[in-house]
Amino acid sequence: MKKTGKILILTVLAASLAGGGYWFVKQRAAQDPEKRYRTAELARGNVTQAVSANGTLNPVVLVSVGTQVSGTVRKLHVDFNDKVKAGQALLELDDALVSATARQSAASITSAQASLDLAVANEARMKALFAEEYVSKQEYDQAAQVLRSARAQLAQAQAQHARDQANLGYTVIRSPVDGVVIDRVVDLGQTVAASFQTPTLIKIAQDLSEMRIDTSFAEADIGAIREGQKAKFTVDAFPDRQFDGVVQQIRLNPVTQQNVVTYNVRISVANPDQILLPGMTAYVTIGVRQRENVLLVPNAALRFKPAESAPAAPAGAGAGGPPSAGAGGAKGRARAGQGATVHVLESGQLKAVPVQLGITDSRNTELVSGELAEGARIVVGENGGPAKAPSSVGMRMF
Known part of the structure; x- marks a missing residue:
């Protein structure tokens, strides 16, 4: 029994020593900056700063066809997606009352002519x-x-008859333009009443080979947008395809919703294949600034903060910039012209370097100034969770 107990104690002691040794080696490896941190080389490239917003695709010319007279829909000559020509009959209203009024005015002409004779x-x-x-x-x-x-x-009497004849002609609703029927509001047998507001019966898109996007940009972005700038957008119907457009107009009428001021920006779009349909939601991106062959800092490096505080000069010192808000700030990226701090590995040591930033996109930010050269190893994150300092308390045995 005593021999068995000694063997058990020795076995537990050996296992504890092995576990402690493994833990010690792992802690030493975790403290090695070369193994602990993930780095990326500072390289040159192109960067484009863009602003984004959602919009709606609409035809360039959308005609709402209404009626000037009241009546019941007697005939329908067109339906959804039908191509129509200017002057083509779209639908007819019951003309019984209007026709009777026209005959009455014609009789009034005969009576007035007799009185004149x-x-x-x-x-x-x-x-x-x-x-x-x-x-x-x-x-x-x-x-x-x-x-x-x-x-x-x-x-x-002649003028009254001319008006009645015109109203009689209005019972046949005709297309004012060449186009495609994209909406039909009325059905056969439905009664329409023309009063102070003309009711819409049919909507016709004049030409679907040219479309437009009506979108709203915030006032913070509108200052960088100019007419003629190129825009790119995607739609949910074709998620793997990117379409091109051009900024056509920036409307001066502001819209305020929940204390946010936006401006309507209209973008012209070519649609030769007519695969873009009215009403689709477009996700628009407009490139407002571009830099070529500049040093690029990964945005992950601006968000990185070491677990323990590293000695660093105030952000922006020597670069003329304000304190950093880009390295781990709430927004996760610095704005153009802002100071920030990045960390580099030099001779196996972590070093904080203040820099001045330029324009940015979703991945990289332009490096305007700072004590960094092309090829510098910039820390973008850690390989594992932050390592804890070795405990000063000794391992307790049984």
């Missing part, structure tokens, strides 16, 4: 009698006045 004859007769002094000047003037009134009534 009688007034002409009376005026001619009174003129002859007045010349022979058989009637007074007053009676002649009255006959002349009746003639003028009859002519005015005829003109009024």
Whole structure:
């Protein structure tokens, strides 16, 4: 029994020593900067700063066809996606009431014409009698006045008939442009009422080979956007394809929502294959600044902060910049013209270097100034979790 107990104690002691040795070796390896930190070489390249927003694809010309007269839809000549020509009949309204009104005004013309003929004859007769002094000047003037009134009534009846004829023609709704029907609001048998606001019956896109994107950019980004700048965008229907556009117009009318001011930016888009459809959501990116062949700092290096505080000069010292907000700041990246601190490995030691930054994209930031040269090993992260300092308390045995 005693021998067995000794063997058990020796076995546990050997296992403990082996575990402690493994732990000690691992801690030593974790403290080695060459193995602990992940690095990237400072290299030259191109960087483009961009602003992004969401927008909606719309036809360049979208015509809402309405009606000027009320009635019931009697015939439908077109449907969704039909191509139409200018002047082509789209639908017809029941013209019974309008036709009856037109016939009534035509009869009024006939009556006014008869009254005019009688007034002409009376005026001619009174003129002859007045010349022979058989009637007074007053009676002649009255006959002349009746003639003028009859002519005015005829003109009024003709104008009323012309209006009724126009309304009769309006019962046939025709396309004002060549295009494609993208929306039909009414159905056969539906009654439409034209009052102070003209109801929309059909929407026609004039040309789908040219589209536009209406999007809104925040006031913080609008100062860098100019007409003629190139834009790129994607749509959910084709996630693996990128489309091109051009900034066409920056509208001066601001829109304020929840204390955020935005401006509408219209982007013209070529759609020769007509695969982009009205109403699609576009994710637009506009490149506003570009630098070529400059030193690029990975944005991961700006977010990196060592677990233990490393001695460093104040960020921006010697580079004319303010204290760093880019290395581990809340936004995770520095803005153009801002000072920051990056860490490099030199001779196996971690060193903090203040730098001045330029424009940035989602991956890299331009290095404007700082004591860094091309090829410097910049720390971008740690290979594992932060290593703890070795404990001063000895390992306790049983």
